[in-house]
Amino acid sequence: MVELKTPAELAIMREAGRVVATALAAVRSTAAVGVSLRELDEVAAGVLASEGAKSSFQHYHPHFAPTPFPAVICASVNDVIVHGIPSDYRLRDGDLVSIDFGACVDGFHGDSAISFPVGTPRPEDVTLIADTRAALNAGIAAAVPGGRLGDVSAAVGRIGRAAGYGIPQNFGGHGVGRAMHEDPSVPNEGRPGRGLPLRPGLTIAIEPMFMAGGRDRFVTDPDGxxxxxxxxxxxxxxxxxxxxxxxxxxxxxxx
Structure with missing residues (x-):
């Protein structure tokens, strides 16, 4: 069921979103050659503690995973698309890092992700990141009353396909609110003018994921x-x- 949020609920979600943005900024400023992914997780956990917020990710156990998620951030490096578990891996010069983070304040969630290079960036990574950001911005711009959910998905997918990227199927955006994942699903491809009508109070996470090789195929690590x-x-x-x-x-x- 799709739940439209009241202005008061949006204000709480805005506070959760502020915590998310603060944590991502702290992680981004800490990420450097030689820093471990586990250390980045500790930075984000420290922001949660200082803000009195709860993690949306830690202990989360969706149907596809064999175990609950053990950390507060997803840390995905290079060929990992999403859902990387923070480890003792230390960042190397030229790594491409994606950090996904969620926070819960007074029963409402915020969810956001960033991608960035560490050390000396590869030109092709800079382009990939910029195109992914452009797709996110296009999806956001399409989220207006009177539109359809397919308009958002089509805006994201159009940029990815035009650049020749692969798009992992069955993974994308989602509703956000009292749960981190709510209805509706927000695919990264779609047909404009189709799908759920966009109404004021609808809250969604838009999250393009692009693969530079141009293929849609992906594999799941042994950790599930x-x-x-x-x-x-x-x-x-x-x-x-x-x-x-x-x-x-x-x-x-x-x-």
Whole structure:
């Protein structure tokens, strides 16, 4: 069931989104050559503690995973698309890192993701990240009252396909609110003018995931969580939680 949020509930979600943005900024500023993924997780956990917020990710156990998620961030490096479990791996010069993070404040969630290079960036990674960000912005711009969910999905997919990227099927955006994952599903491809009507109060996470190799195939790591490109190419992931409003889309996961 799709639940439309009241202005008071949106205000709480905006606070959760502020915590998310604060944590992602702290992780981004800490990420450097030699820093471990586990250390980045500790930085995000520290923000949660200081803000009195709860993790949306830790102990989360969806149907596809064999075990609950053990950390507060997803840390995905190079060919890992999403859902990477933070480990003792230390970042290397030229790595492409995607960090996904969620926070819960007063029973409402915020969810966002960023991708960035560490050290000396590869030009092709810079382009991949920029295209993924452009797709996110296009999806957000399409989230207006009177539109359809397919308009959002089509806007995201159009940019990815035009650039020749692969798009992992059956993984994408989702509703956000009292649960981190709510209805509706927000695919990264779709047909404009189709799907759920966009009404004020609808809150969704839009999250393009692009694979540089151009193939849609991916594999799941033995841990049952991390999704990895089947051809070893690099991937990027961007995400914001947004609200559809009468004044246009409102990004909830900003500082």
């Amino acid at each position: 969580w991390a999704l990895r490109t089947a051809d070893g190419s690099r991937a990027a992931h961007m995400e914001h939680t947004i609200a559809v409003t009468d004044d246009g889309p409102m990004i909830l996961t900003t500082p």
